[in-house]
Amino acid sequence: MEPRLSFPAKISRLRERMKDPEWNRYGKILLMGKLTGVVLILLAAVVMNPDLIGFSSFAADPQLKGNDIVNPLNTVWTLIAAFLVFGMQVGFTMLEAGFCRSRETVNVLMECVVDTCLCGLLFYAWGFAFMFSHGNGFIGMNWFFLNGAPHTYETSGVAFLAFWLFQFAFADTCSTITSGAMIGRTGWIGDLIYSFFVSGFIYPIIGHWAWGPDGFLATMGSAGNFFPSLGMGFHDFAGSTVVHTIGGFIALAGSIVLGPRLGRRFKRDGGGPMMPHDLTIACSGGLLLWFGWYGFNPGSTLSAMDFEGIGRVAANTTLAACAAGLSAMFVAYFMSKKWDMSFTVNGFLAGLVAITCPCYWVSPGGSIILGAVAGIIVVYGVELLEYLRIDDPIGAVPVHGICGIWGTLSLGLFASGQFGATGQFGADNSAPLKGLFYGGGFQVLEAQIIGSLIITVSTFVVAMIVMKVVNAFGLLRISTEGENYGLDLHEHGISAYPEYVISAMGRPGGMSGGDTHAAMAKTPVGGKLGESH
Amino acid sequence: MKKIEAIIQPFKLDEVKDALIKIGVEGMTVSEVRGHGRQKGHTEVYRGHEYKIDLLPKVKLEMVVRDALTTQVIETLNTAARTGKIGDGKIFVSTIEEVIRIRNGDRGESAL
Numbered sequence: 001m002e003p004r005l006s007f008p009a010k011i012s013r014l015r016e017r018m019k020d021p022e023w024n025r026y027g028k029i030l031l032m033g034k035l036t037g038v039v040l041i042l043l044a045a046v047v048m049n050p051d052l053i054g055f056s057s058f059a060a061d062p063q064l065k066g067n068d069i070v071n072p073l074n075t076v077w078t079l080i081a082a083f084l085v086f087g088m089q090v091g092f093t094m095l096e097a098g099f100c101r102s103r104e105t106v107n108v109l110m111e112c113v114v115d116t117c118l119c120g121l122l123f124y125a126w127g128f129a130f131m132f133s134h135g136n137g138f139i140g141m142n143w144f145f146l147n148g149a150p151h152t153y154e155t156s157g158v159a160f161l162a163f164w165l166f167q168f169a170f171a172d173t174c175s176t177i178t179s180g181a182m183i184g185r186t187g188w189i190g191d192l193i194y195s196f197f198v199s200g201f202i203y204p205i206i207g208h209w210a211w212g213p214d215g216f217l218a219t220m221g222s223a224g225n226f227f228p229s230l231g232m233g234f235h236d237f238a239g240s241t242v243v244h245t246i247g248g249f250i251a252l253a254g255s256i257v258l259g260p261r262l263g264r265r266f267k268r269d270g271g272g273p274m275m276p277h278d279l280t281i282a283c284s285g286g287l288l289l290w291f292g293w294y295g296f297n298p299g300s301t302l303s304a305m306d307f308e309g310i311g312r313v314a315a316n317t318t319l320a321a322c323a324a325g326l327s328a329m330f331v332a333y334f335m336s337k338k339w340d341m342s343f344t345v346n347g348f349l350a351g352l353v354a355i356t357c358p359c360y361w362v363s364p365g366g367s368i369i370l371g372a373v374a375g376i377i378v379v380y381g382v383e384l385l386e387y388l389r390i391d392d393p394i395g396a397v398p399v400h401g402i403c404g405i406w407g408t409l410s411l412g413l414f415a416s417g418q419f420g421a422t423g424q425f426g427a428d429n430s431a432p433l434k435g436l437f438y439g440g441g442f443q444v445l446e447a448q449i450i451g452s453l454i455i456t457v458s459t460f461v462v463a464m465i466v467m468k469v470v471n472a473f474g475l476l477r478i479s480t481e482g483e484n485y486g487l488d489l490h491e492h493g494i495s496a497y498p499e500y501v502i503s504a505m506g507r508p509g510g511m512s513g514g515d516t517h518a519a520m521a522k523t524p525v526g527g528k529l530g531e532s533h
Numbered sequence: 534m535k536k537i538e539a540i541i542q543p544f545k546l547d548e549v550k551d552a553l554i555k556i557g558v559e560g561m562t563v564s565e566v567r568g569h570g571r572q573k574g575h576t577e578v579y580r581g582h583e584y585k586i587d588l589l590p591k592v593k594l595e596m597v598v599r600d601a602l603t604t605q606v607i608e609t610l611n612t613a614a615r616t617g618k619i620g621d622g623k624i625f626v627s628t629i630e631e632v633i634r635i636r637n638g639d640r641g642e643s644a645l
Contacts, residue, residue, distance in 0.1 A: 263544055481618070484544050489586070493578040 070425060071157040073304040078158045078166050081299020085169035088292030089116055091285045092176045096183060097496075098282025099342070099394040101274055104184040105496035106488040111179045111191055118192070119172045119199040127171060128164055130204035137216030137226065140208050154213060156302045157424040166299065170243055171207075173296075175199045177247030180396035181255040185262070185483055188491045190476035197466045198250055206459055207242045210234055210451060217451045227450070232443045234451030235433065237313075238300035240357030240407035241452050246459045248401020251392070253463035257471050260391030262483050267386050274393065279341060286345040293317055293352045297359045301422040309422050313359045317352065320359075320371030324351020327375030335379065343379055346395045350378035353400055354407030358414055360422065361433045366414035373410070374403045401456075408452040412445025413437050534629040534642060535603045539594045540566065540622040541614040546592050552613040553596070556605050559645060561596040572619050591622060597629050599642055 005013065017023040093112040097105050119127070126144050132153070135141030143149050146164065153163035175198045179191070186194075209215040217234035219225040236242050265271020276282060298313045328347020332340040354374035355367055362370070381398025390397070417434030419427065434440025470476045482490035489495060541549055546563065553561065567588040574587035598606055603626065610624050634644040 263547060265547075484542065484616075489575075489577055498579075 066425075067157060070305055071152060071159070074157045074302060074424060075159040075162045077304035077310075078156075078299060078302050079162050081295035082162065082166035082169050084292050084295025085166065085173065085299065086292075088169075088173055088289050088296065089176065091287075091289035091292055092173070092180070094281045094285025094288060095345075096176075096180050096285070096394050098278045098280070098285055099276045100183045102277040102496055103486040103488055105277065106492045106494060107186075107188075108179070108183055109496070110188075110492060111186075111195075112176055114192070115175045115179060115195050115199070116172050118195050119175050120168055122196065122200040123164070123168045123171050123204070125200075127200055127204040128167060130201070131171075131207045131212060132163075132167060134213050135208075137214060137219070138209065139205050140212050153302075155424055158302050163302070166302075170239060170296075171199055171203055174203045174243045174247040177244065177396055177400045178250045178254060180394040181251035181392040182258055183393045184487060185258050185260075185477055186254075187475055187478040187482075190470050190478075193470050193475060194250075194254065194466060198463075202250060202459065202462055202466070203243075203246055206246055206455055206462075210236050210242050210455065211239075217454065220451070221447060230443070230447060230450070232447040234447050235361070235411060235444070236357045236408060236451070237360045238297045238356045240353060240355075240404045241455050243404075244353045244356060244400040245404030245408065245452065245456055248397050248399070248404055249456055249460045250463040251396040252390070252401055253460055253467050254476075255390050255392050255397070257464065257467035258391075258477050260389065261393075262480065264391045266389045267383075268389075273386070276342065283341065283345055286349055289349060290321055290352060293321070293356075297356055301360070303422050303424055303426070305424065305426045306422045307426075309360060309419070309427050312364075312419075315364055316359045316362060316367040317355050319364050320351040320355035320367040320374070321348040322351070323368040323371035324348050324354065324375035324378070327372040328379050329375075331376050331379045335383075343382070346378050346382065346399050347375040349399045350374040350403040353403040354410060356404075357407045358411035361411060361415040361419050361435075363414075363416045363418075366416060366437075370407070370410040370414050374406055377406050378403055405452050405456060409445065409448050411435060412442070412448040415440065415444055534597055534632060534645065535600060536595065536597045536627050536629045537603070537606055537610070538625040538627075539610050539614065540568070540591050540624075541594065541610075542616065542621060543590055543592045545614045545616075546594075549594065549610065549613040552609050553594075553606065556609050557602065558596055558598060558606060561594050564593045564595075566591050566593045570620075570623070589620065597632060597645060599645065 014027075018027055089112060093109060096108045096112065100108050124146060128146065129143045130140050133140035133142035146161075149160045151160060152158055153160050156163065158166075175195055178194070178198055179186075182191075209217045212218060216226040220227050220234050221230040221232045222228065260266075261274065264274055294314055294317065297317045298310045301309045301313065304310070325344050325348030328350065329339060329344040332338070332343035332347075351371035351374045354370055355362075358370065359367070378395070378398045381402040382392075382395050385392050385397055392398070411433070413435045414437060415433040415435035417432050417438045417440055418429065420429040420432045421427070433444055435444050436442060467476060478487060478490065486495065539549070543565070550561070550563075567590055569587055569589060574585055574589055576583050576585055578584070596606070607624060607626065615621055631640065632642070632644040633640050
């Protein structure tokens with residue numbers, strides 16, 4: 001008979017046996033069985049006595065009402081979306097930096113960062129008040145410096161400041177779009193001044209018309225408001241017009257007033273676009289924008305309770321971008337017989353811009369068609385600007401301006417007649433939008449044309465005035481010497497790749513910070529260069 | 534035959550190249566170079582520290598031309614590359630003993 005083993009001996013025997021695959025398998029099965037038993041006993045205990053582990057008291061709280069669950073859910077959803085939209089800044093920065101020349105890269109980076117900072121403070125001070133508070137049809141007149149704000153915004157059930165953050169991220173997007181067409185020749189002071197007008201006035205005030213609680217385009221078609229006989233308001237779910245067309249047409253005004261970069265010759269003059277300097281960065285930036293769009297569009301429901309809406313919007317957004325990327329690629333191929341990467345990236349971005357307005361009301365099939373059309377429009381849009389001799393280094397005007405208009409109008413064609421409005425507790429499909437192609441007639445299309453036309457024309461006119469005035473003071477465009485020397489060095493004192501451009505040959509150690517750095521400025525290098533410069 | 538080397542401002546390259554082709558220069562070699570002349574570069578500021586950009590980016594054009602074309606090339610370079618400011622660059626002219634086209638062994642001016 002075997003002697004009784006001590007506990008440590010049993011453990012070491014077990015360890016030996018576990019090395020055998022057969023034993024090991026049986027051992028694991030036994031362990032799983034025992035664990036399942038423990039879990040079942042625990043569950044049974046919890047069911048029989050809910051207070052046992054303590055969390056049931058929360059659900060049983062008689063004070064808890066529906067909104068106590070719904071409002072936090074909606075707020076968290078809106079905040080997640082806001083963070084994603086903010087992430088689009090990274091995308092814009094990379095896209096613009098990649099598509100520009102290396103000599104103006106630091107300027108692009110600075111522009112994107114400083115735009116964000118400026119926009120945040122302006123949107124706190126009065127931008128949000130102009131855009132989203134009650135006032136009249138043209139401008140909001142409450143909540144300056146966020147004073148007197150309620151706990152949640154309107155009927156959304158979203159915490160007021162969360163809604164503010166979400167809308168700040170949108171405003172920031174609009175102002176960054178503008179900078180894209182003005183790369184490489186805008187003086188820094190001019191940059192600050194026009195950004196101040198874009199983020200502080202143009203975007204919030206014109207945006208109020210479509211998105212403000214009492215904006216005249218938002219309430220259009222109802223009794224006692226603008227154009228009551230139309231019977232239909234202007235719809236822009238996530239901002240094809242409000243964010244992208246406004247941004248794109250300010251960009252257009254800016255690049256017209258600035259004129260092209262020095263040395264930029266257009267195709268009809270025997271030239272062509274200036275070469276980009278980092279397509280890896282540009283393409284990654286484009287994809288990051290696509291990722292951020294999942295906050296931009298689905299987040300615009302402001303409601304996690306409208307879960308079907310979120311899902312539909314996210315899927316539609318994806319399909320439009322896919323279709324547009326491919327259609328732009330093929331159109332570009334027919335034009336140039338090359339599979340053009342830059343047009344493909346601009347293409348899927350155009351699809352994203354186009355689906356931004358109709359994303360809630362169209363079907364996946366409709367999204368694919370309207371996205372594919374956007375991909376075609378963007379390529380010819382780029383060619384049109386080239387023909388008009390307007391220098392838009394990253395294609396901000398065709399992508400955001402022109403495809404923003406297309407997206408807005410496309411709602412009037414593709415609205416499927418199934419979906420109405422999103423809401424705090426879920427979708428309200430009692431008054432669905434039905435477009436022309438689904439037998440809904442021209443009503444939605446007319447409303448979209450009126451809204452798009454009013455906003456586009458007003459934006460362009462106001463932006464032209466602002467740019468012309470800044471330019472008249474000689475602040476918008478950098479001096480010829482500065483532009484020739486390079487915007488980065490002239491305005492910011494450093495190139496984006498100082499290791500390669502400046503010191504790689506002269507100084508193997510490159511430019512380090514601190515004392516070495518200070519010493520470098522004073523010490524002659526190679527016994528030749530003194531302080532006489 | 535003369536070899537003409539011109540060191541010019543990078544942003545003048547297209548203008549200069551087009552002007553040279555227009556007067557009949559058949560070929561040229563262009564390189565991106567860095568260097569300094571009498572001015573010895575610029576001072577810039579990064580994080581509040583002054584630093585020198587002592588070797589400035591320039592473009593160097595090299596071309597070998599018939600003797601008859603030499604004066605015209607120099608004149609063209611002088612006009613097309615000039616901004617009138619410090620840093621416009623220099624032109625160097627030297628005599629070339631022999632030119633050989635590798636493809637077929639042509640020598641002299643016919644190889645240009």
